[in-house]
Amino acid sequence: MSAELRLKIETKRDELDRVSEIIENFGLQEDWPMDLVFKVNLALEEIVINVMNYGHDGGLHEVEINMTCEDGSLTIEVVDDGRPFDPLNDAPKPDVTAELENRDIGGLGIHIVRKMMSDVRYRREQGKNHLTMVTSIEK
Secondary structure (H helix, E strand, C coil), X not given: CCEEEEEEEEXXXXXXXXXXXXXXXXHHHCCCCHHHHHHHHHHHXXXXXXXXXXXXXXXXXXXXXXXXXXXXXXXXXXXECCCCCCCCXXXXXXXXXXXXHHCCCCCCHHHHHXXXXXXXXXXXXXXXXXXXXXXXXXX
């Protein structure tokens, strides 16, 4: 059985609370383990904050979040109309081996997402960024 969630938000910080609540409710409805709810919320927060902070020069924009649960997998797609940016290839790679005091502030978001998800893909299509993340649904 498959389940879908389609959500559109504006690039405003208070939208993150609404997303978190919607994800928690969807996770309860689909009987997700709490660690999956946490993982999905963290990944979405990292990606959406990056869109809000770096995707545009100003003004409100829309971000689409599409989720599909099917065959033991969860696929999440985040779509935005920001400037082209492939976080898998364009984001600087963080030095996770350096001592904490020698590390740059920030830059770990996409690294964390890649570690948490089993697959992360990017494409630019019709003037929009599409970031797709896949993870298993373990019950």
